[in-house]
Amino acid sequence: MASSPSKPARADAHDRPINPATLREIGLFGALNDDVLEELARMLKTQRVSAGETVFREGDPKAREMYVVLEGEMEVSKRSRRGRDMRVAILGPGDGFGEMSIIDMQARSATVRALAPSRLLTMTSENLDALYRSDLKSYALIVLNIARDLSRRLRVTDGILADFTANVLDEYVVGKKV
Numbered sequence: 093m094a095s096s097p098s099k100p101a102r103a104d105a106h107d108r109p110i111n112p113a114t115l116r117e118i119g120l121f122g123a124l125n126d127d128v129l130e131e132l133a134r135m136l137k138t139q140r141v142s143a144g145e146t147v148f149r150e151g152d153p154k155a156r157e158m159y160v161v162l163e164g165e166m167e168v169s170k171r172s173r174r175g176r177d178m179r180v181a182i183l184g185p186g187d188g189f190g191e192m193s194i195i196d197m198q199a200r201s202a203t204v205r206a207l208a209p210s211r212l213l214t215m216t217s218e219n220l221d222a223l224y225r226s227d228l229k230s231y232a233l234i235v236l237n238i239a240r241d242l243s244r245r246l247r248v249t250d251g252i253l254a255d256f257t258a259n260v261l262d263e264y265v266v267g268k269k270v
Contacts, residue, residue, distance in 0.1 A: 110138055110162075110213060118160055118213075120188050120237050128223075128230045135222065137214050138162065141206040148190065152200040155193035156217040158238075161185050164210025170202045182207070191238045194220060 112129035115121045115136075121129060141147060141164070148155060150171055161183050168181040168189060180202065183189055189204055194217050224231040 108138075109133070110136055114162070118186055118188075119241065120160060120215075120234060122237055123233050124230050128227060131226075132219075132223075135219055139212045139214055141210050141212060143206050143208050143210075146203060146205040147212070148200050148204055150200055150203045155190065155200045156197075158188060158190035158194050158215050159204075160188045160213040160215070162211040162213055164212075165207040166204050166210060167207050168202050168204050177203070188238075188241060191242070195235075195238065195242075 110133050112126060112133050115124075115129045115132055121132065124132070139159075147159065147166070150169075163185060166183040166187075166189065167179055168183065169177045170180050171177055183204075190200070192201055193199070194215075220231065220234070223234065
């Protein structure tokens with residue numbers, strides 16, 4: 093059983109507000125017009141997390157937000173069947189995480205913690221729903237951008253899995269026949 097999540101990332105009252113120019117540089121918001129970027133800049137919040145702080149834990153069932161790294165570095169880890177936490181990714185500025193729980197409405201699939209002091213942009217399912225209700229085209233573009241990023245990551249994972257499988261076969265199956 094996964095331990096309970098640590099205290100959620102906190103909003104920093106002295107943090108710089110997000111602006112449309114910053115959003116324009118993030119792939120998640122690609123192809124959105126200036127009016128939508130202005131609205132999102134007003135709607136979305138930023139949070140600061142300290143090095144070592146956990147943003148969320150694998151198995152958390154109450155997940156209804158995603159994040160984009162604005163500054164800093166995050167580690168994504170997954171618990172193996174043997175109970176060992178394995179690093180599966182390191183994320184930096186512009187990288188998003190947590191989107192799977194917004195799309196499939198399931199518990200968190202991994203644990204994410206800050207490796208360095210970080211600043212995150214948060215998009216909640218409520219933010220996405222508000223966009224759906226006000227601008228269906230922009231909503232569709234964001235969901236398409238999420239799908240593109242998930243597809244890219246799946247391709248990378250497929251390549252890693254294929255290499256790993258080939259190495260195991262070479263080492264343990266083919267090697268024993270010689």
